[in-house]
Amino acid sequence: MEIDTLATRLTQGDRRALSRAITLVESTRSDHRAAAVKLLERVTDPDRQALRIGLSGTPGVGKSTFIEAFGLMLTGQGMRVAVLAVDPSSARSGGSILGDKTRMDRLSRDPAAFIRPSPSQTELGGVARRTREAIALCEAAGFDAVIVETVGVGQSETMVAQMTDLFVLLLAPGGGDELQGVKRGIMEIADLIVINKADGALKAQAQSTRADYAGALRLLRKRPGDPEGFPKALAVSASEGTGLDTAWDEMQALARFRRESGHWDRTRAAQNRHWFEEAVRLGLMRHLATDPQSREAMDRLGRDVADGHLPPGAAAEKMLNLLLSRD
Amino acid sequence: MEIDTLATRLTQGDRRALSRAITLVESTRSDHRAAAVKLLERVTDPDRQALRIGLSGTPGVGKSTFIEAFGLMLTGQGMRVAVLAVDPSSARSGGSILGDKTRMDRLSRDPAAFIRPSPSQTELGGVARRTREAIALCEAAGFDAVIVETVGVGQSETMVAQMTDLFVLLLAPGGGDELQGVKRGIMEIADLIVINKADGALKAQAQSTRADYAGALRLLRKRPGDPEGFPKALAVSASEGTGLDTAWDEMQALARFRRESGHWDRTRAAQNRHWFEEAVRLGLMRHLATDPQSREAMDRLGRDVADGHLPPGAAAEKMLNLLLSRD
Structure with missing residues (x-):
């Protein structure tokens, strides 16, 4: 089903659409993930x-x-x-x-x-x-x-x-x-x-x-x-x-x-922000573990560190420069 | 003292140089940090x-x-x-x-x-x-x-x-x-x-x-x-x-x-690699918290997330795209 159709049916309260949407956010496949992010952005109100x-x-x-x-x-x-x-x-x-x-x-x-x-x-x-x-x-x-x-x-x-x-x-x-x-x-x-x-x-x-x-x-x-x-x-x-x-x-x-006291809105805002920061943190760790270029660099630098030729801190600086393109 | 001089004296076993070098690695100042990384790279053997x-x-x-x-x-x-x-x-x-x-x-x-x-x-x-x-x-x-x-x-x-x-x-x-x-x-x-x-x-x-x-x-x-x-x-x-x-x-x-059993080398290699990965992880978190551009983006996206207009996952994707320049 198209994301647009799924979004429309979901916001109309269709339980089957909801079920499918939850299956989508539960998936770890990267194309599913991209679709899930798009869907959530579409339906968030x-x-x-x-x-x-x-x-x-x-x-x-x-x-x-x-x-x-x-x-x-x-x-x-x-x-x-x-x-x-x-x-x-x-x-x-x-x-x-x-x-x-x-x-x-x-x-x-x-x-x-x-x-x-x-x-x-x-x-x-x-x-x-x-x-x-x-x-x-x-x-x-x-x-x-x-x-x-x-x-x-x-x-x-x-x-x-x-x-x-x-x-x-x-x-x-x-x-x-x-x-x-x-x-x-x-x-x-x-x-x-x-x-x-x-x-x-x-x-x-x-x-x-x-x-x-x-x-x-x-x-x-x-x-x-x-x-x-x-x-x-x-x-x-x-x-x-x-x-x-x-x-x-x-x-x-x-x-x-x-x-009425504003506590509700403040709490929801703090919760949302917390999950955003958490998602950035997890995303960075996932990138390190799955992106081919990052993995290659982690492995290469990791070898130099493992045999004692490069200090961990210096290797980390090199990795960060690569990752954040700030060289 | 120049890093080169400090490195030379340190490797000669000079205790005052060692003391200064430790003070350098203990510092959180970013110029000290850069010097410390350089020094460690120089003296690692x-x-x-x-x-x-x-x-x-x-x-x-x-x-x-x-x-x-x-x-x-x-x-x-x-x-x-x-x-x-x-x-x-x-x-x-x-x-x-x-x-x-x-x-x-x-x-x-x-x-x-x-x-x-x-x-x-x-x-x-x-x-x-x-x-x-x-x-x-x-x-x-x-x-x-x-x-x-x-x-x-x-x-x-x-x-x-x-x-x-x-x-x-x-x-x-x-x-x-x-x-x-x-x-x-x-x-x-x-x-x-x-x-x-x-x-x-x-x-x-x-x-x-x-x-x-x-x-x-x-x-x-x-x-x-x-x-x-x-x-x-x-x-x-x-x-x-x-x-x-x-x-x-x-x-x-x-x-x-x-x-003699090789356990020593394997353990040191694993320890070095562990600290390398840890240093990359901490470096990324530090970057998020201190780099002006990252902070600005985290704040901006964080506001949209906090008031409920942007889902945390979508905001995190945007942030990761910015950070890793992969847009």
Whole structure:
């Protein structure tokens, strides 16, 4: 399909076009890459903004059940919801292997929803670019909310926090976050801590876990620019659907506050700039590793350095002069 | 002083010239940098190789006493010994503040020795370059052994292991390495574990600590290319001077084995290549941050990215095209 046609269909909200576009940004082939850059440039519209929600939780907390119930509630209110999964360590069952759509059967059949499984395993730098670009495509396709799901045990949470507007940590009742295997540092980036499974035999324990976290969060310093009471702890039951509306109200309240205070725009601007600088850095490293002339020079100078005839610093100067054509 | 004169005096072994040359490579001024690169290129001679010894130990294990006694033993055998201190976290007492020469009074007055305190605090990337280049200058000045001292608690040990021929970990009697605050991972890079203070009341404990480590090391996999029995644990008394000759014998035996097996040359070649690639990487980042044209373009594109009009990936492509003049 022509990039122009793909861009038009995508901005009209066509889910198949979105799917194809994401496949394009996931590709590492250089002609695909060029097309992806062109497509993103074509469809980028600063006035089309979704609420980007980072969601993290270790296996067993009921993440799929939560996303499905939460997503259906939003589509029930007339919204369009996209779910992207990030799992750089993806060799686990579930995820990309069993397929995220199987995990969220009802949501995946909802025409107002779009679910994209995690791409196959690759290095974190690549995962970051693909996820960021997939989010941008979902926004361009007119989705109102984009949920970016991570498993809470890797290094991907900080990365996802750098590309979302708010971050939700999902926990199970009982056991502290450390016992649940949540990586240190995730607590610090969470805007909302949601204790799931507040139903049946676990209801009381979920409530007391919530109270424990609420107490702990009061001790933490409020983040500059955030309203009183955030970060906040809530208890929900994804399977019974209770508390999801409150969770959504809180997310909207926080988002509204941040929009009105200017925090939202500042954060998005800083995020965009961060990813731009990161992309330049990665692009330079890729150029060194793949451009034939650069590789030849790196190899040639590398040999002189390896046998001790040329100091590393002098060789680097020669390489930089070649690369930056400043000789 | 002219670079030519400095180079000549340095290769003649003049300690004042060496001192000036190290000051030059420590400077961040760009004209100094250019002169330093020129000087290093001038004096580099693959046939002048010192034995480069990385030495790590937390404060209190008697590192200065060990280096002084060990260094004096070597100069007593007619060798020339250089001692370089690396301490990127240098706000501690001792080190660059009280001055390493005060810590090693007798060695510093030995005309066959050269002691250089750690440069003032800076980021690890810069510390790596300076230390590596200071080592190269000591070799060019004809020193037979270069001891590179670190404090064993930071990130500098792996870095130093990447620029030395063998690595010695100095420990005190009793308490495991973790109790002594040795950073995880240092055990894995040590070729020789030396338990100091095997004298007086601590003698028996030093011997049993040595036996404990010897046992533990037997369980670890021998490093490919190394002779039987390495890594090895020894007990010494730096203050009484006992065991230092054995430690030196072991270092020489390991160095000889590695030279004869080709491991030495391969390792030096890999180290040089590593630092070359690192220097190119850092040079590119420096260029982005300091070159006026690059900064202007980064700022301009960064603004378009920040306000959401240009995707980070497209902006990065434009920047790379500008930088690498490939448009």
